[in-house]
Amino acid sequence: MALNAASNLAEKVLGRDYSNVDTITDVSKPDAAAGTADTTETMKALAWFGKGDVRVIETHKPKILEPTDVIVKVTGTTVCGSDIHLLHNVILQLKAGDILGHEFVGRVSELGSAVTELSIGDRVANSFVVSCGECRFCKQKLTTACEKTNPSNVHGDLYGSKMGGIFGYSHFVGGYAGGQAEYVRIPYAAQNLLKLPDEVPDEKGLYLADILPTSYHAVQDTGVYAGDAVAVWGLGPIGLLVSMFAFKAGASRVIGIDGNFRTEFALKKIPGIEVLDFTKLPRGRTVTAEIHDRVPGGVDVSIEAAGGEYAKGWAHKIELAVGAEQDTSELVNEAITSTRKFGRVGIIADYVGFTNHFNIGSLMERGIRLIGNGQSPVQKYWPELLAMVKSGEIDPTFIVTHRLKLDDIAKCYYVHEKKEQGMVKAYIETRFSAPRAPGIDMPELSRL
Template structure:
């Protein structure tokens, strides 16, 4: 646990939980530690827990029970790892506690529901939103689920951001401290709101990523705004960046330029979306100069799908290491210099705290719109995406999936996902449990990450 994390936990204890933050009984992050919330049968389950900086373990812990009458318990048939899980892994997101169950994306079969659940019933095949929406606050009624005002009890987050944001499954006590989805069972609060029942004709692999990646990449493009004929730059060619490129073309972009330093990721993107152009930033002196060479006058839109955790310049490396800043502005400054005057810069990659040396002069003087996309409001988009894009085959989430592995190998998955070794070639991974169906059409077979 790094110093910032320890300090944040201390401040949280000092401030006390945010008083209205208990609408979903937050802070229950491992039923084996918080026994009173465990299934009374004594049943066990496998789950991935955080043990400290760069350490996760697959452990056997208690299975959850219904705690509130709006809960459901879901048997997980598919989960995955997300780029942002690496921020937790690294301890870059504060308020992590030892034993927290990780993971925020899953699908499965409903096993049991609480007494007030009306639309979801045992046996339903569902996908879950990674956010926990209460369904009734001023943001949730507009389906802006990422800004739910009732499900995150972190006083620290509230103080840092001025306003509440939604609780997130398996995403540290900074986001409510809910037990995550890299497990065999998940407790789903406000099940009527946060679970979407799936039609039979959609394979598991095409449905799972409605939890996060697909709506997040959609929101990045939709919220930042892409218009017919735009030239778009995307920083970061992980799964979010890859799918943002897909959505950009769907929305009418004329050109999409992908920027990354991981050569195989750029190749992967080209193999799936041949029209894409690429810049390997490890090979050029200056990304903005390179962009102004190939797109004179500048980009219309720049999308941040990387995250502020990854400093490029020596100055930011030092500052982030010693805690003078939490997020690096390197990527943002490149984006600011790469867009034309009045251009749009959207931030979907994770930023949690403060950044230094941001080029505020260029923002003010050249009329740049720096748009925090927020965590994607999943509930606003997921039915539209399922019905109008996935079912008719306009997009296929399978283009992201490079591997299928068993839950038991998630310790290796975290380590290898973090390394980004070209020989592993890990893009998005479908993680199967003992409850999973066989691989669907167009999806990889089960394999092992063990060397």
């Protein structure tokens, strides 16, 4: 596999040769020739074949490899904003044919011999991060720091230590085949699956796999308290849910920042939110100046939920294009300078590696607490979030704008990428999906 520009930068900075990354251990073992797939049955799945190229393919159904595995028959999946990073090939160690998807719900269809906590037919949501449940971090419920589920040496070299594996998100995080498919193998199944009660339909349970815990974690980990003024960069699904949870935590004001139709969507969906469309600011007017005008001195808390891939200025656009940096620092800098002295900035958006022009002076001199939220330890939040969904206290379906078939999932990537057709979040059915649950406030099934 040819490394992309981001990988080449990591290679230069770290002084290591990653030309042989194709030889890393693939713990997902998706190769039928190696005896790891059920060659008697096929399934549809969404696979990556290169930058800008994802396709629905027919492939072999996975089979149980370890006694702690189960096979889940997928009944609902989705496309995440972070999946678009895969489409753009900015995540290291992708291989042609990798099956994508880290958020899904389904039914248990096969059990490993050591699995006693689950039964055939159980409805389940997955944890997007694969964790063992046994290492010192898992025992602290810091499951995304699992020490057993990611064999990528590149990951450890780039970050200083490895984090846990992730379903459907490249060999940089373990090479696990994902759930944008009709079947998926779940390692350490009792640890990585949440049983869904009858009161929580698939349309709501799906978002317990990632975006509900991720958004809740950003607010909890950064620290949003009663009376705080909060600014949120990015009004995709994570930013919208962060805004919701910030209000639930007692924030007095939430200002959502974006540059497209999602600002209007937020106004319709989140009572009390204020929005800032940076594309409509007068020439020369900065986001920071606008925030300080609205909240003199700056907000108490800023949360970056957009990501480092999307440059605004020409300098960062050039540096990203030629591989001189892996992420732009522009939004993090805006968040730092928009925050009051001794305030808090949380980063929940995906950042891959190195950045240029970081405003470290403002961070240090004004005492800003910069918090890398990390990938959310999903299991830590499952009990309280499941209770909130079950009781109706929160309903994640307010972010869903499309309901589609798996056959359309590749098109969904491209629509999502271009922010077309008003797409915020899609619920994607497979041939195993149940009929639409009664009382669900989301669009009817459609085609792209």
